[in-house]
Amino acid sequence: MARLLIFLFFLAGLAFIMNLNHEKSDKPLAKPERFNFDKAKEAHEKKVAELEKLKNPKPVEKKVEVVVQKGPLVELVSDELKRGHDLYAKCILCHGKRGEGKKSQKAPAVGGQFEWYLKTQITNMRDGVRINKVMNPYVRKLSDQDIADLSLYMSKLPYMGK
Numbered sequence: 559m560a561r562l563l564i565f566l567f568f569l570a571g572l573a574f575i576m577n578l579n580h581e582k583s584d585k586p587l588a589k590p591e592r593f594n595f596d597k598a599k600e601a602h603e604k605k606v607a608e609l610e611k612l613k614n615p616k617p618v619e620k621k622v623e624v625v626v627q628k629g630p631l632v633e634l635v636s637d638e639l640k641r642g643h644d645l646y647a648k649c650i651l652c653h654g655k656r657g658e659g660k661k662s663q664k665a666p667a668v669g670g671q672f673e674w675y676l677k678t679q680i681t682n683m684r685d686g687v688r689i690n691k692v693m694n695p696y697v698r699k700l701s702d703q704d705i706a707d708l709s710l711y712m713s714k715l716p717y718m719g720k
């Protein structure tokens with residue numbers, strides 16, 4: 559009896575194992591692929607390129623906003639200012655369009671300076687009280703009115719060219 563039982567167990571076990579095998583064989587066997595050198599090379603190059611990209615990220619493009627200044631630097635609302643503007647044309651060479659001054663000419667910023675100060679300095683230079691050989695030819699022939707108009711205009715220019 560015991561032998562019969564063992565035999566039955568053995569048979570059941572065998573059936574079970576065979577069943578497992580059967581299920582396995584149902585699935586298509588994965589065919590072993592041959593090593594494809596070209597494919598591997600391609601994949602490798604792709605990875606290298608990706609790494610390169612990570613190493614040197616593209617610089618984020620900064621949007622530069624260009625602020626365009628509209629209208630004249632100084633609103634020429636009076637005849638004095640208009641005359642001052644015209645007279646200042648000769649001074650731009652050294653003092654800059656915005657009165658910001660020029661290092662190369664050793665010319666200081668004159669924009670936005672006090673009107674009374676500019677008037678005094680230009681008058682003094684014209685009269686030889688303040689000696690400025692470079693500027694002398696430009697101020698020598700200025701009238702008091704010219705100097706007043708120039709000073710008014712320059713005082714309205716942006717301070718230090720800003």
Ligand code: HEC
Pocket residue numbers: 645646648649650651652653663664665666667668676679680689690692693696697708
């Ligand atoms: C050839 C260059 C040149 C030109 C053109 C010129 N300047 Fe000057 N200006 C100078 C220099 C250089 C100084 C500084 C002189 C000094 O240090 O004493 C100066 C100084 C001045 C100052 C004194 C500034 C301060 O802070 O004391 C005034 C005001 C001035 N110039 C006005 C004018 C006006 C107005 C004109 C046009 C009519 C003019 N300049 C044309 C070169 C020039």
